[in-house]
Amino acid sequence: MSDWDYGDSYKRFPVERDETIALSDGSFLMARDITDGLPEFMCKADIIFTDSPWNTGNLRSFYTKAGRGLPESIEEDPFGQFYDVLFDCIGNIKPRVCYLEIGKEYLGECLNRMGKIYSKVTFYNSTYYHKKDNLCYVVQGSDKKKNWKYDGLDEEDIISRIAEDEDYSCIGDLCMGRGLVALAAAKNGKKFVGTELNPKRLAVCLERLNGLGITRIDNTDPPENKVTRLRNNLGLSRAAFSRKYNIPLRTLENWEGGVTSPPDYVISLLYQVTSMKND
Numbered sequence: 001m002s003d004w005d006y007g008d009s010y011k012r013f014p015v016e017r018d019e020t021i022a023l024s025d026g027s028f029l030m031a032r033d034i035t036d037g038l039p040e041f042m043c044k045a046d047i048i049f050t051d052s053p054w055n056t057g058n059l060r061s062f063y064t065k066a067g068r069g070l071p072e073s074i075e076e077d078p079f080g081q082f083y084d085v086l087f088d089c090i091g092n093i094k095p096r097v098c099y100l101e102i103g104k105e106y107l108g109e110c111l112n113r114m115g116k117i118y119s120k121v122t123f124y125n126s127t128y129y130h131k132k133d134n135l136c137y138v139v140q141g142s143d144k145k146k147n148w149k150y151d152g153l154d155e156e157d158i159i160s161r162i163a164e165d166e167d168y169s170c171i172g173d174l175c176m177g178r179g180l181v182a183l184a185a186a187k188n189g190k191k192f193v194g195t196e197l198n199p200k201r202l203a204v205c206l207e208r209l210n211g212l213g214i215t216r217i218d219n220t221d222p223p224e225n226k227v228t229r230l231r232n233n234l235g236l237s238r239a240a241f242s243r244k245y246n247i248p249l250r251t252l253e254n255w256e257g258g259v260t261s262p263p264d265y266v267i268s269l270l271y272q273v274t275s276m277k278n279d
């Protein structure tokens with residue numbers, strides 16, 4: 001087991017990149033790099049809590065832990081460009097309330113960007129891992145004033161309080177990690193949607209949810225999964241598949257990531273191609 005295997009949950013709860021994971025309580029998750037675009041189900045979120053990477057060093061280390069390098073699209077100014085993507089995602093979902101955790105270095109930046117989306121922006125002093133010296137901040141954006149007494153609480157307690165206090169039907173988390181937000185929602189009988197770069201970290205979340213009786217269901221077969229399965233049947237990488245069938249790589253990524261749906265005739269053609277190969 002390597003340092004970054006997170007207790008081997010991924011062996012018990014395998015997660016493939018970019019596949020839609022539908023859960024028994026109506027929630028949806030995906031191991032997805034948000035710089036590749038958001039799955040459509042993220043728009044179900046009417047509130048967001050996200051503890052995203054806090055700076056470039058932190059961002060790089062999460063990519064390393066996920067066994068990948070930084071994507072080319074954010075190489076020039078990694079944290080700045082990642083933050084552009086994150087705030088574009090929030091702007092597209094436009095939840096009624098958005099909470100973002102951040103360290104001191106980029107607190108001002110986070111407040112500024114939040115202020116471009118919401119008319120009311122404030123922040124709470126917080127800590128992480130329940131250690132008084134681990135200081136961080138939870139920035140809140142909304143269009144209606146809130147009077148929560150979250151100042152001084154640990155991030156984990158703030159997440160639990162938000163899951164209890166807020167009026168919402170589905171909470172979103174763009175960088176789920178091992179799933180504090182999902183677990184807090186589940187404990188309150190609420191739905192959640194989320195994306196996470198690292199499938200092994202998301203597997204930990206699935207294992208924890210399983211302990212609460214929330215399981216994966218296999219009776220949904222979204223079109224994007226069909227494309228992934230058919231491509232895998234052919235034993236082709238995305239790049240090879242894209243070249244062979246003359247489908248732009250980006251389009252293929254979007255189909256497989258659930259960002260857009262492939263037309264029905266493409267699905268039928270792919271089935272034909274697959275069965276030809278099997279013959």
Ligand SMILES: C[S@@+](CC[C@H](N)C(=O)[O-])C[C@H]1O[C@@H](n2cnc3c(N)ncnc32)[C@H](O)[C@@H]1O
Binds near residue numbers: 179
């Ligand atoms: C500070 S952790 C979040 C911890 C989380 N609240 C939990 O309960 O474990 C930040 C997370 O952002 C994820 N992340 C980093 N870059 C990402 C990206 N481009 N897309 C999606 N998730 C990303 C990391 O893998 C990491 O799990």
